[in-house]
Amino acid sequence: MKQRTLTRLLHVLGLAAALAFALFPFYWMVSSSLKNQVDLLASPPVWLFKPTLAHYADIFSDERVIKGVFNSLIVATCTTIAALLLGTPAAYALARFEFRGKGDLWFWFISNRMISPIVLALPVYLLAQSLRLLDTHAVLVLMYLTFTLPIAVWICTDQFRSIPADLEQAARLEGASQFGIFWRIYLPLGLPGVAVSAIFSFIFSWNELLYALVLTRRDANTAPVVATSFMTGYELPWGRIMATSTVIVLPVTIFALLVSRHMVRGLTMGATK
Amino acid sequence: MPGESRRTPLFFLAPAVAALALIGLYPTVFALVTSFRRYNLTRARDGFPFVGIENYRRVLTDETFWDTLALTGKFFLTVLPVQILLGIAIALLLHRPGWNALRALTRVSLVVPLATTYAVVGLIGRLVFNRDYGVANQFLSWAGIPALDWLGNPTRAFVAISVMDIWQWTPFCALIFLAGLSMVPVEIEESATLETSSRLSMLRHVQLPYLLPGLTSILILRSADVLKLFDMVFVLTRGGPGAATELVSVYIQRVGFRVFDMGTASAQAILLLVLTIVLSRAYIRFVYREIEQ
Numbered sequence: 001m002k003q004r005t006l007t008r009l010l011h012v013l014g015l016a017a018a019l020a021f022a023l024f025p026f027y028w029m030v031s032s033s034l035k036n037q038v039d040l041l042a043s044p045p046v047w048l049f050k051p052t053l054a055h056y057a058d059i060f061s062d063e064r065v066i067k068g069v070f071n072s073l074i075v076a077t078c079t080t081i082a083a084l085l086l087g088t089p090a091a092y093a094l095a096r097f098e099f100r101g102k103g104d105l106w107f108w109f110i111s112n113r114m115i116s117p118i119v120l121a122l123p124v125y126l127l128a129q130s131l132r133l134l135d136t137h138a139v140l141v142l143m144y145l146t147f148t149l150p151i152a153v154w155i156c157t158d159q160f161r162s163i164p165a166d167l168e169q170a171a172r173l174e175g176a177s178q179f180g181i182f183w184r185i186y187l188p189l190g191l192p193g194v195a196v197s198a199i200f201s202f203i204f205s206w207n208e209l210l211y212a213l214v215l216t217r218r219d220a221n222t223a224p225v226v227a228t229s230f231m232t233g234y235e236l237p238w239g240r241i242m243a244t245s246t247v248i249v250l251p252v253t254i255f256a257l258l259v260s261r262h263m264v265r266g267l268t269m270g271a272t273k
Numbered sequence: 274m275p276g277e278s279r280r281t282p283l284f285f286l287a288p289a290v291a292a293l294a295l296i297g298l299y300p301t302v303f304a305l306v307t308s309f310r311r312y313n314l315t316r317a318r319d320g321f322p323f324v325g326i327e328n329y330r331r332v333l334t335d336e337t338f339w340d341t342l343a344l345t346g347k348f349f350l351t352v353l354p355v356q357i358l359l360g361i362a363i364a365l366l367l368h369r370p371g372w373n374a375l376r377a378l379t380r381v382s383l384v385v386p387l388a389t390t391y392a393v394v395g396l397i398g399r400l401v402f403n404r405d406y407g408v409a410n411q412f413l414s415w416a417g418i419p420a421l422d423w424l425g426n427p428t429r430a431f432v433a434i435s436v437m438d439i440w441q442w443t444p445f446c447a448l449i450f451l452a453g454l455s456m457v458p459v460e461i462e463e464s465a466t467l468e469t470s471s472r473l474s475m476l477r478h479v480q481l482p483y484l485l486p487g488l489t490s491i492l493i494l495r496s497a498d499v500l501k502l503f504d505m506v507f508v509l510t511r512g513g514p515g516a517a518t519e520l521v522s523v524y525i526q527r528v529g530f531r532v533f534d535m536g537t538a539s540a541q542a543i544l545l546l547v548l549t550i551v552l553s554r555a556y557i558r559f560v561y562r563e564i565e566q
Contacts, residue, residue: 090289111553123303256388
């Protein structure tokens with residue numbers, strides 16, 4: 001009996017340690033955003049302090065931060081919509097049809113998940129420069145499709161496969177067109193998968209830095225670019241940096257919690273179900 | 274399925290294929306062409322003449338390029354074992370019955386590091402590892418270790434980026450292993466518990482076979498991710514001090530966008546791409562076996 005109490009104790013200690021490990025940097029970011037400058041620069045750092053919302057008032061009156069968040073919203077939303085518009089029909093074809101070259105196509109879609117953004121950032125910078133697309137939302141939306149489209153295709157294919165093929169047969173007997181079948185049967189019944197892929201597309205676009213850093217200058221700067229741009233000069237405005245970081249991370253964290261059951265599936269593109 | 278034309282899948286696939294070709298393939302071809310040119314943006318007036326394989330010859334004999342690849346490999350070999358071991362430990366803690374509320378809470382909290390914007394992970398690292406007011410030094414002081422300069426020292430800056438990566442990606446390993454553990458049939462696990470009291474032999478003989486498929490995906494995906502890794506490192510150290518944390522993607526970004534030598538950078542990027550394609554092939558082989566056949 002004593003042995004059991006001990007293992008139960010170790011179990012709870014281990015779980016608490018894992019919880020602290022997972023949440024500490026997040027906690028430190030939020031708590032730092034609520035410290036005044038003196039507490040922020042205290043050495044050693046203080047754990048108990050009088051919280052202040054001054055940094056949030058600061059950043060919400062800072063035009064650059066507002067614009068950055070606004071740009072991020074536009075880019076992430078447009079990317080998500082485009083990924084679904086292009087990805088769901090493709091997923092339907094991959095889920096329900098057999099055709100030559102399907103394996104290769106699949107490989108090509110998935111391999112986009114692995115490619116370093118720097119490989120595309122170099123040529124796209126030159127191309128966007130000559131097309132006058134630098135510093136626009138459009139170029140970011142296009143580049144973000146390189147990783148959101150494969151994810152939408154993967155998750156939706158998986159979802160559409162689970163829809164019984166009988167339904168399709170029945171609809172066809174009633175004279176439904178192929179597109180009608182996709183639109184009236186697959187999209188509504190596959191909605192959970194469509195929603196999950198939408199959330200993933202949004203999170204990944206929202207979190208991206210490299211493309212945004214090299215393809216935007218001023219007008220289309222996204223929130224992560226603005227947050228990192230505070231990192232210049234000698235005296236760093238830590239309160240503002242951490243407040244902006246919190247504003248960036250909080251919404252996607254909530255989204256991620258909504259799809260937490262699918263998190264691994266989204267990140268691995270189907271390695272584990 | 275009867276009654277469908279061969280063109281139907283084409284109709285549904287064409288938009289996605291066209292889009293990916295436009296944004297993925299076309300720039301890659303453009304990069305390939307650029308990699309055979311002298312393409313220095315600071316000397317645009319000289320034009321961008323074709324120079325054959327000169328860029329590749331330079332890159333392959335460039336010690337810095339090999340150093341960054343070696344450093345990327347070293348980074349991979351530093352963080353991955355920690356992530357796998359911690360990941361298995363956390364997965365076992367989460368799999369074990371008891372403390373249900375805390376277990377559920379911990380499981381959900383693992384999503385937080387994964388969702389955190391990579392650039393913000395770098396920003397948090399800058400604050401945590403600050404020499405004067407960073408909390409990392411406070412932790413050390415509790416263990417009686419004097420304050421260290423983290424980001425100004427090559428070895429310790431490398432440790433700092435490793436710690437942040439371990440924080441962000443250990444949950445990924447833990448969740449994959451947890452999914453593996455939940456595949457172990459309950460009867461087998463129960464009868465094994467009756468037969469042996471040793472946790473270790475249970476792990477080795479009963480649970481390990483279910484962890485291996487996940488391990489393969491982790492190995493391949495994490496190596497691709499490390500080759501891609503840019504945001505967090507760029508924000509945390511900019512590759513410095515010196516080149517102590519200059520992983521391959523950070524280095525190529527510097528050559529392309531701070532030295533503006535697009536020709537050389539493109540050659541490096543193409544080589545990186547080849548490496549990545551080999552990895553994706555392997556991934557597809559292991560994970561999507563049924564689709565390839």
